[in-house]
Amino acid sequence: MSEYLLEIKNLRARVAEKEIIKDLSLKIRKGEVHALMGPNGAGKSTLSYVLAGKSDYEITSGSILFDGHDLLAMSPEERSCNGLFLSMQHPVAIPGVTTANFLKHSVNAHRKFNGEPDLDAAEFLKLMRQESQKLNIPSEMLKRELNVGFSGGEKKRLEILQMSLLKPSLAILDEADSGLDIDALNMVADGVNQLHNEHNSLLIITHHIDLLNRIRPDFVHIYADGHIVRTGDKSLAAEIERNGYQNYLKGE
Amino acid sequence: MNLPELKTPLWGDDIPYVAGLREKAGRILHHSGFPSAKTEAWKYAHFDISSLSALQINTDVHHCDHDNCTCHRQPLPFSCYRLEFCDGQFLADHSDTIPGVYVKPLIEALFDGETKTYLNKSFPIEKYPFAALNTLYLEQGFMMIIERNTVLDQPIYISYHQSKSGYLNNMHNLILCESGSQAAIIEHFHCERANNYCNNIVNEIKLSAAAKLTHYVFENESVQSHHIELNSIRQKENSSYQAFCLKKSGGFSRHESLLRLEQKEARAEVNGIYRVNGSSVSDITTDIYHLAPETFSDQLVKGVATDHGKAVFQGKIHIAPNAQKTEGHQTHHALLLSDTAEIDSKPELEIFADDVKCSHGSSCGDLDPEQLFYMQTRGFSQDDARNILIQAHLNEVLEKINHPLIKEWLKDQFF
Ligand SMILES: Nc1ncnc2c1ncn2[C@@H]1O[C@H](COP(=O)(O)OP(=O)(O)OP(=O)(O)O)[C@@H](O)[C@H]1O
Numbered sequence: 152m153s154e155y156l157l158e159i160k161n162l163r164a165r166v167a168e169k170e171i172i173k174d175l176s177l178k179i180r181k182g183e184v185h186a187l188m189g190p191n192g193a194g195k196s197t198l199s200y201v202l203a204g205k206s207d208y209e210i211t212s213g214s215i216l217f218d219g220h221d222l223l224a225m226s227p228e229e230r231s232c233n234g235l236f237l238s239m240q241h242p243v244a245i246p247g248v249t250t251a252n253f254l255k256h257s258v259n260a261h262r263k264f265n266g267e268p269d270l271d272a273a274e275f276l277k278l279m280r281q282e283s284q285k286l287n288i289p290s291e292m293l294k295r296e297l298n299v300g301f302s303g304g305e306k307k308r309l310e311i312l313q314m315s316l317l318k319p320s321l322a323i324l325d326e327a328d329s330g331l332d333i334d335a336l337n338m339v340a341d342g343v344n345q346l347h348n349e350h351n352s353l354l355i356i357t358h359h360i361d362l363l364n365r366i367r368p369d370f371v372h373i374y375a376d377g378h379i380v381r382t383g384d385k386s387l388a389a390e391i392e393r394n395g396y397q398n399y400l401k402g403e
Numbered sequence: 404m405n406l407p408e409l410k411t412p413l414w415g416d417d418i419p420y421v422a423g424l425r426e427k428a429g430r431i432l433h434h435s436g437f438p439s440a441k442t443e444a445w446k447y448a449h450f451d452i453s454s455l456s457a458l459q460i461n462t463d464v465h466h467c468d469h470d471n472c473t474c475h476r477q478p479l480p481f482s483c484y485r486l487e488f489c490d491g492q493f494l495a496d497h498s499d500t501i502p503g504v505y506v507k508p509l510i511e512a513l514f515d516g517e518t519k520t521y522l523n524k525s526f527p528i529e530k531y532p533f534a535a536l537n538t539l540y541l542e543q544g545f546m547m548i549i550e551r552n553t554v555l556d557q558p559i560y561i562s563y564h565q566s567k568s569g570y571l572n573n574m575h576n577l578i579l580c581e582s583g584s585q586a587a588i589i590e591h592f593h594c595e596r597a598n599n600y601c602n603n604i605v606n607e608i609k610l611s612a613a614a615k616l617t618h619y620v621f622e623n624e625s626v627q628s629h630h631i632e633l634n635s636i637r638q639k640e641n642s643s644y645q646a647f648c649l650k651k652s653g654g655f656s657r658h659e660s661l662l663r664l665e666q667k668e669a670r671a672e673v674n675g676i677y678r679v680n681g682s683s684v685s686d687i688t689t690d691i692y693h694l695a696p697e698t699f700s701d702q703l704v705k706g707v708a709t710d711h712g713k714a715v716f717q718g719k720i721h722i723a724p725n726a727q728k729t730e731g732h733q734t735h736h737a738l739l740l741s742d743t744a745e746i747d748s749k750p751e752l753e754i755f756a757d758d759v760k761c762s763h764g765s766s767c768g769d770l771d772p773e774q775l776f777y778m779q780t781r782g783f784s785q786d787d788a789r790n791i792l793i794q795a796h797l798n799e800v801l802e803k804i805n806h807p808l809i810k811e812w813l814k815d816q817f818f
């Protein structure tokens with residue numbers, strides 16, 4: 152339909168009277184991998200929340216089209232069911248809800264949206280086992296309450312498990328690599344690479360080149376002070392790794 | 404409701420001690436009356452006594468129109484011994500016999516004088532106007548003795564079914580758990596229509612040395628109902644009492660527990676969950692008296708209030724001077740989900756011993772928006788997310804139930 156899967160035009164967003172996203176534009180085609188790098192507090196997570204539909208943010212101008220549709224008009228659950236996935240920098244714990252149950256509900260909510268029948272317990276368990284093994288997530292973890300007492304790395308692997316169960320067309324990974332040991336990093340990267348194909352796209356928010364060496368981005372954007380200040384290829388990430396952001400920050 | 408109009412001929416009026424109890428109860432009611440908005444113990448959940456004025460006293464005539472009073476029997480996913488009440492009447496003929504357990508309708512037990520040493524002996528009746536009302540019409544209920552060292556293989560399920568509007572049911576049960584006995588009792592109050600009635604229940608429970616009782620009370624009363632329940636429990640050495648009170652949104656309900664841990668190493672756990680929707684009112688009031696050393700109590704109550712619902716939790720832990728090395732804990736967490744709902748929480752500690760561990764915590768808040776958002780980003784609708792979080796909130800209490808089938812059944816029934 153549209154050439155772009157995601158098309159952000161001149162977006163401005165604020166929270167608590169503070170403008171955080173300042174005239175941001177970004178276009179992502181189907182099949183592309185984009186990386187977003189930038190200093191702490193630049194507004195990367197804010198952008199990911201705005202895309203996922205968190206209500207704390209006020210959009211003061213600009214537009215976002217997702218597969219040609221007005222993303223800002225959709226509820227967070229509609230965005231999710233339409234194929235947008237956010238792996239959160241800080242996944243939320245939900246005491247009293249087991250991980251397996253949560254995942255089942257989530258998968259079935261998507262199936263319902265697509266007019267498919269619910270997976271029954273056996274079908275779901277089979278699917279969950281198969282996907283969780285790839286990420287080396289033990290079934291003991293899936294019986295526990297969602298993210299309650301999970302280590303940082305366990306939480307991140309669980310986010311990727313959700314991604315592999317929901318098969319989104321646009322996955323935004325906000326620091327999916329933070330807190331991962333080298334084996335976990337490889338598993339996460341493998342998991343993401345297996346899902347990636349010419350029909351879906353990735354927006355990878357990261358501070359480290361390690362993940363980008365494993366999931367090769369087509370574009371690397373430097374995001375500072377609320378907008379993209381430079382776009383390049385993977386070599387830009389290597390340069391940031393060497394020199395930091397000082398060349399891209401306005402002398403303040 | 405005028406007291407003189409209430410007098411009605413009852414079985415046992417010719418038995419001096421029974422007549423004496425009824426008379427005393429009448430005097431107390433006459434003297435102190437029913438609680439008003441000014442009565443401290445009732446000030447949060449005020450009971451409008453005029454709402455009972457249209458009700459008739461239900462005595463031993465069985466009014467139910469059922470051809471067969473077991474027609475409302477619900478299938479249960481666990482095996483159990485059943486005792487049946489219909490419209491406030493204990494139906495001994497429709498109840499199971501239980502090996503190792505002696506059960507007798509209260510009317511018969513009153514005649515035989517067996518109840519004399521127990522009836523109204525476990526609580527100060529002057530402080531409990533509805534127990535006085537209950538005693539004024541003392542007739543329905545049962546006396547149960549779980550015999551020494553009896554370990555029941557399945558729970559005793561007591562069905563209190565209400566088929567009609569228009570009655571005030573006074574039921575009084577004596578439950579004596581002899582030493583070393585182990586049992587579970589499930590009281591299930593249910594009504595399939597929006598009937599207008601009042602259940603006024605007194606359970607006097609005694610646990611002898613090393614006895615164990617798990618006591619479930621599941622209130623699924625109608626929106627027009629009134630439910631007033633006093634559980635008065637006395638515990639001897641090393642006995643253990645575990646209660647779960649589940650209150651589905653109904654009419655007006657007050658569930659009051661008075662526990663006396665009279666000998667050392669007695670343990671009590673009082674758990675509860677409630678939901679109040681519409682204009683439902685729920686009051687959970689507990690008084691736990693630690694009267695001996697090394698006694699233990701723990702309370703966990705969780706609830707949810709929406710619409711114009713109103714919920715009250717009043718919990719008081721009293722620790723007597725000699726009750727050293729005692730522990731008393733109390734927690735109440737509630738979700739207040741509308742501006743028009745109300746929750747009043749009043750935890751109190753009254754400690755006269757120095758070597759004790761006590762805690763109480765109370766909170767009242769909304770659902771966590773971060774959790775809701777996280778769930779929505781995974782495709783959960785807002786309503787589903789809210790319901791799941793509400794269930795998770797209440798499940799913390801249900802998860803403490805040891806019997807897996809009872810736990811599952813209660814979850815199914817409650818949610
Ligand atoms: N609810 C809020 N109220 C006030 N300020 C906020 C709020 N949410 C975000 N901010 C501010 O917005 C700015 C951007 O935060 P954001 O989390 O988007 O940064 P980030 O680029 O993801 O940083 P990091 O690399 O550390 O994850 C920060 O200065 C943050 O303090």
Ligand SMILES: [Mg+2]
Pocket residue numbers: 195196197240325
């Ligand atoms: Mg961030």
